[in-house]
Amino acid sequence: MWAExxxxxxxxxxxxxxxxFVAHERLHGPLPVYPPPHLVFHALNATPFDRVKAVIIGQMP
Incomplete structure (x- = not known):
């Protein structure tokens, strides 16, 4: 449901x-980029979409 x-x-x-930009940094940047691609939105799986009231996304939420 999150994908939708x-x-x-x-x-x-x-x-x-x-x-x-992030893909370029993963390949060519001097530092590692976290989380790995398959875990970028993994935190959203903890709660079903229909139970969420707000989502704050940022560098330091």
Whole structure:
């Protein structure tokens, strides 16, 4: 259900550019980037979408 909820947002220009930037940093950056790609939205799996009131996403939420 989260994939459905975020689908439109992740296709917006800012999100696509952010994904490109992070992918580039993962491949060419001098430091490791965490979490690994398969765990980027893993925290959202802890609570079903229909039970969430707010989601705060950021570098230091």
């Amino acid at each position: 909820a975020l689908h439109g947002e992740l296709r917006k220009p800012y999100a696509l550019e952010l994904c490109r």
